[in-house]
Amino acid sequence: MDEAGISEIYAFAIELARKAGRAIVDGSSRRFSSAAGFDHKKNTADLVTETDEAVEALVKREISTRFPDHAFIGEESWAAGEEHALGNQVTWIVDPIDGTTNFVHAFPYTCISIGVVIDSVPTIGVVFAPFMDTLYQGCLGKGSFMSSPHHPAPRRLPLVDPTPLDDLRQALVAFEWGSDRRVEVLERKLDCFRKITGDPDGGIAGGKMVQGVRSVGSAALNFCHVASANLDLYWEIGCWAWDVCAGIVIAQEAGAAIVGSKDHAAQATQGDEFNVVTPAVLTGRKYTVIRAIDTDKAKNEQAQKHILNEFYQCITEWDP
Numbered sequence: 001m002d003e004a005g006i007s008e009i010y011a012f013a014i015e016l017a018r019k020a021g022r023a024i025v026d027g028s029s030r031r032f033s034s035a036a037g038f039d040h041k042k043n044t045a046d047l048v049t050e051t052d053e054a055v056e057a058l059v060k061r062e063i064s065t066r067f068p069d070h071a072f073i074g075e076e077s078w079a080a081g082e083e084h085a086l087g088n089q090v091t092w093i094v095d096p097i098d099g100t101t102n103f104v105h106a107f108p109y110t111c112i113s114i115g116v117v118i119d120s121v122p123t124i125g126v127v128f129a130p131f132m133d134t135l136y137q138g139c140l141g142k143g144s145f146m147s148s149p150h151h152p153a154p155r156r157l158p159l160v161d162p163t164p165l166d167d168l169r170q171a172l173v174a175f176e177w178g179s180d181r182r183v184e185v186l187e188r189k190l191d192c193f194r195k196i197t198g199d200p201d202g203g204i205a206g207g208k209m210v211q212g213v214r215s216v217g218s219a220a221l222n223f224c225h226v227a228s229a230n231l232d233l234y235w236e237i238g239c240w241a242w243d244v245c246a247g248i249v250i251a252q253e254a255g256a257a258i259v260g261s262k263d264h265a266a267q268a269t270q271g272d273e274f275n276v277v278t279p280a281v282l283t284g285r286k287y288t289v290i291r292a293i294d295t296d297k298a299k300n301e302q303a304q305k306h307i308l309n310e311f312y313q314c315i316t317e318w319d320p
Helices: 003-031 048-067 075-077 101-104 185-197 219-228 241-253 261-270 298-314
Strands: 038-040 047-049 071-074 091-098 110-116 121-129 134-139 143-148 151-156 172-174 212-214 234-235 256-261 285-291
Touching: 003 048, 003 110, 003 121, 003 134, 038 298, 047 048, 047 101, 048 075, 048 110, 048 234, 071 151, 071 241, 075 091, 075 256, 091 101, 091 219, 091 234, 091 241, 121 219, 121 241, 134 241, 143 219, 151 185, 151 241, 172 219, 172 298, 185 212, 185 219, 219 234, 219 241, 219 285, 234 298, 241 256, 241 285, 256 261, 256 298, 261 285, 261 298, 285 298
Parallel strands: 071 091, 172 212, 172 234
Antiparallel strands: 038 047, 091 110, 110 121, 121 134, 134 143, 143 151, 234 285, 256 285
């Protein structure tokens, strides 16, 4: 696709994200002034609201009207049985409300996540958090940016020049509890948390004692916070392509690196395919993203690989 075509899609995605954001805010107002409800997808930790479905229908309708030959993968469509594999078509990958539990509880870390894959490569990403009126946007080769009420003009990401990160003890990391609370999952996850946060001098064998941990309930916003350099690293197993597609573009354009499973990370950090998000990685449901550490590309990759290798010493994976 030529640059003009990509620019048209990019501008439309930004406009669409803001329109969907207004629908999310309206849905929240209705929810707290009426009996509007929600359903459980899988368990009490996995929710879908009427607003999720309405926003996805709005987004899907707008895309099909403007770009009738484009494919669409959305969270609620997928849950309803409309499964679409990534193909050669331009494909929109959308989470209408990333952070549905936050939405239900009026916790403001809720967003619309719109990613566009072109020629099997995540190319456009737009994440809009309407309750904070904050927009993150990125396009392959054009950088990524954030705008907010305090800074209406888009600011290039990361928000500050990359700073050194010598080891995990200096890191602010994010991970989520997720909706899969089976004992075999929680046992492995808690063991990972223990090693990542534990004090090796306080009896935690292999502990890395990171500086801090955050859990905000939105994969897309976690990716954006890494892109902004508000977080150093984010790791998750169990989310989906629609949770991360937009964030991947925004993060990569800010100098961040993305790897998939532990095996993929080991191969990527040793080979020439570092920070290459293939369809297998995009749909693999295992993700780690680490912020830019240096302005020099080679030094940045070397530093990122060092931290990733240290981080994965703590990780025992499971199949989501």
